Amino acid sequence: MKIKVVESVLKANDAVASENRRRLDAAGVLAINLMSAPGSGKTTLLEKTIPALAPVRCAVLVGDLQTTRDAERLGKCAADVVQINTGRGCHLTATQVAEGLASLDLNGISFLFIENVGNMVCPAGVDLGEHVRVALLSTPEGDDKVAKYPTLFQPADAVLLTKIDLLGALDYDKRKVYEDLSRINTRAVLIELSPKAGAGMERWLAWLRQQRGERT
Numbered sequence: 001m002k003i004k005v006v007e008s009v010l011k012a013n014d015a016v017a018s019e020n021r022r023r024l025d026a027a028g029v030l031a032i033n034l035m036s037a038p039g040s041g042k043t044t045l046l047e048k049t050i051p052a053l054a055p056v057r058c059a060v061l062v063g064d065l066q067t068t069r070d071a072e073r074l075g076k077c078a079a080d081v082v083q084i085n086t087g088r089g090c091h092l093t094a095t096q097v098a099e100g101l102a103s104l105d106l107n108g109i110s111f112l113f114i115e116n117v118g119n120m121v122c123p124a125g126v127d128l129g130e131h132v133r134v135a136l137l138s139t140p141e142g143d144d145k146v147a148k149y150p151t152l153f154q155p156a157d158a159v160l161l162t163k164i165d166l167l168g169a170l171d172y173d174k175r176k177v178y179e180d181l182s183r184i185n186t187r188a189v190l191i192e193l194s195p196k197a198g199a200g201m202e203r204w205l206a207w208l209r210q211q212r213g214e215r216t
């Protein structure tokens with residue numbers, strides 16, 4: 001019985017996710033679901049990405065348990081930002097994204113970034129209606145995370161290895177990350193990034209523009 005309940009909840013979520021996707025498609029918006037552990041640099045990446053995409057306009061949905069801190073940071077650069085406080089919820093749901101979309105003006109928006117709640121486990125199992133999934137992994141988290149949390153990296157269209165500028169200060173084997181990823185996901189592009197130092201940003205921006213060109 002329990003399994004049936006879980007399935008029906010996920011089915012209800014998927015129906016709302018499909019509706020979100022239809023709505024985004026109709027508006028010509030590419031939606032990107034950003035997933036990672038807390039502190040991997042999702043908000044910092046967006047702070048650098050959104051101004052770099054200008055004059056193309058971006059909107060953001062930010063999921064957090066509490067506080068509007070990320071939304072306040074991103075409000076300075078995005079055309080429109082909606083904060084979704086999930087309370088105890090450790091991932092965003094399609095219904096929360098639908099509610100967020102209802103209060104966003106998608107007119108003239110090209111990219112919608114959905115910053116998921118910082119969590120390496122369940123966000124990957126929940127379709128929000130996004131077009132692409134991006135998993136971030138920062139070097140201070142350690143080189144074993146792809147092997148330990150494969151469910152986050154398996155469905156990713158892109159994996160961003162962030163804070164790459166800290167590599168020299170860490171005991172970190174980058175080859176291990178590449179090897180572990182090649183075992184579970186050969187489709188994703190892997191981009192090494194340091195948004196602060198600017199490294200890898202051109203490749204990341206080119207990938208985003210290419211995805212929008214192909215999918216909208």
Ligand code: MG
Nearest residue numbers: 042043070115
């Ligand atoms: Mg954040």
Ligand code: ZN
Nearest residue numbers: 090091122123
């Ligand atoms: Zn969760």
